[in-house]
Amino acid sequence: MPENRSTPVLPGHRGPLSSAVLESLRGRSAMPDEAAAELADPYGDDLQLALYTCYELHYRGFDAVDPGWEWDATLLSVRASLEDRFLTALRRDAAVRGSLNVLLADLQAQRIGTGGVPEFLAERGTLDNLREYARQRSLYHLKEADPHAWVLPRLSGRAKAAMAAVEFDEFGAGRADRIHAQLFADLMADLGLETRYGHYLDTGYAEMLALVNVMSLFGLHRRMRGALVGHFAAVEITSSPASRHLAHAMKHTGAGPAAERFYNEHVEADAVHEQVVRREVIGGLLDEEPELEPDIAFGIAATSYLEDRLSRRFFAAWEA
Numbered sequence: 001m002p003e004n005r006s007t008p009v010l011p012g013h014r015g016p017l018s019s020a021v022l023e024s025l026r027g028r029s030a031m032p033d034e035a036a037a038e039l040a041d042p043y044g045d046d047l048q049l050a051l052y053t054c055y056e057l058h059y060r061g062f063d064a065v066d067p068g069w070e071w072d073a074t075l076l077s078v079r080a081s082l083e084d085r086f087l088t089a090l091r092r093d094a095a096v097r098g099s100l101n102v103l104l105a106d107l108q109a110q111r112i113g114t115g116g117v118p119e120f121l122a123e124r125g126t127l128d129n130l131r132e133y134a135r136q137r138s139l140y141h142l143k144e145a146d147p148h149a150w151v152l153p154r155l156s157g158r159a160k161a162a163m164a165a166v167e168f169d170e171f172g173a174g175r176a177d178r179i180h181a182q183l184f185a186d187l188m189a190d191l192g193l194e195t196r197y198g199h200y201l202d203t204g205y206a207e208m209l210a211l212v213n214v215m216s217l218f219g220l221h222r223r224m225r226g227a228l229v230g231h232f233a234a235v236e237i238t239s240s241p242a243s244r245h246l247a248h249a250m251k252h253t254g255a256g257p258a259a260e261r262f263y264n265e266h267v268e269a270d271a272v273h274e275q276v277v278r279r280e281v282i283g284g285l286l287d288e289e290p291e292l293e294p295d296i297a298f299g300i301a302a303t304s305y306l307e308d309r310l311s312r313r314f315f316a317a318w319e320a
Contacts, residue, residue, distance in 0.1 A: 007063045008198025011053070015046025021053050021078065025065045031074050034081040042089035043309065047082055048209035052201070054079040055216040059143060060197060083217055090214070091298070094305035100297045104278060107237040107300065117311045118245035120318075125249045129318055130259075131191050134184075135200045136208045136314075140215070141184035142197045145170035147212075150219030151228045158284025159229070166236070166273050166281070183262045190256030207310040214302055226292030229285055230299020233277050234307075240271040 010026065013019035017040055020032035032050075040047040056062065057070040069075055096103070121129060145167055155163055172178035185195040194200070218228035247263035250256070286293060 006196050007060055008056070008196070008201060009063045010065065011049065011201045013046075014049045015040075015044075017046045017082070018050040018053065021050045021075075024075070025053070025062065025069055031078050034078055037078075037081040037085045040085060042085045043206060043210055045206040045209075047085060048206045048213060051079065051082045051086065051213050051217075052204075052209045054082065055213060055220070056198070058216070058220065059146060086210070086213065087217065090302045090305070094298070094302040096294070096297045096301045100282075100293050100300075103297055103300045104233065104237070104282075107234060107304075108274075117314050118242040118249070120315070121249035122245035122252075125253065127191070127253045127255065130249060130253060130255060131193060132317065133314065134188055134191055134193060135203060136205055136310075138184065138188060138193075138200050139198075139204050139208055140212050142181050142195075144180040144184065146181075147215035147219045148228065148232050151225050151232075154222050154225040155281075155285065157288060159281050159288070160284075162276050162280030162284060163229075163232075166232075166276055169269055169273070178265075180262075180265070183258070183265060186258035187250075187255075187262040190259040205310065205313050207306070207313045211303075211306045211310055214306060218299060224295070224299075226285065226289070226295025227299035227302065229277075229281055229292075230296035230301075231303045232299075233282060233296070234300045234303040236273045236277045239266050240268075240274065243267045 010022055013022050017032050017036055020029060023029040024031050037047065053062075054075060057065070057067075057075075061067055061070070098106075117133070121133065125133075148163075148170075149167055152160060152163060152167070168174075170180050172180070172182070176182065188195045215228070215231060218224040218231055243263040243266035247260055247267060250259040250263060282296060285296070
């Protein structure tokens with residue numbers, strides 16, 4: 001199945017902030033007051049959708065929206081206020097406990113970030129559970145590795161070379177049919193889901209939007225390059241064991257061969273990536289810029305915090 005390159009349509013709003021941003025992109029109203037972001041729930045639907053919409057202009061954009069909005073000064077100013085609200089909350093709530101080495105050891109030993117969802121799906125998951133999981137995760141996996149590519153120009157030496165090597169694998173190692181985003185689209189097709197990029201934005205949980213947004217936030221700001229490396233480490237270190245559970249879930253529910261293939265691919269690839277990221281990306285970055293160690297640790301802590309929030313949302317939805 002060829003990758004679907006269609007441009008997504010603008011979503012429906014979820015409150016005053018997202019409504020003002022969306023209506024502005026439609027040419028119908030002015031941007032929201034930047035001060036309004038200070039009153040919004042930093043993890044709520046309204047702020048997270050507004051921020052996601054702003055960031056998506058740097059990826060594929062939206063149907064019938066002028067590409068010039070990507071660098072519109074007024075929109076960037078509004079985006080900055082949304083980012084500040086979100087980042088301030090993350091720095092408060094995603095506490096860094098222990099050194100970077102302790103955080104990395106915890107990721108490997110305790111599988112921080114899986115939140116029990118992959119294990120639940122492997123043991124008791126139904127096809128409906130898997131479909132909902134895939135719908136939500138599609139907001140990232142259909143652009144898998146794209147947010148992390150922003151960090152490449154901000155790195156050098158060992159860190160740059162190793163990061164590029166991992167990204168090369170994520171983007172299919174030169175084969176379009178092996179691009180991880182395409183493999184996820186194939187998984188969705190096996191599950192009977194729509195594979196179009198951005199199709200499920202309207203039903204995306206705020207918790208899922210926040211997880212995608214934090215990648216874009218870290219990636220689009222050079223000053224946050226250490227945090228993005230930390231985020232990437234958290235993803236790669238926890239991916240292999242989680243993917244093993246998810247591959248089993250796809251198999252025991254009869255989801256289909258492409259559904260199994262996506263996670264089996266990650267079991268193998270990410271077991272290697274984990275070592276490259278720890279030794280070469282993080283090690284190389286700290287050799288050149290040791291002052292970024294707290295930022296790397298924050299990236300790990302923020303990722304674990306947001307993944308745990310998403311896990312709780314999944315369990316709440318399935319219990320309901």
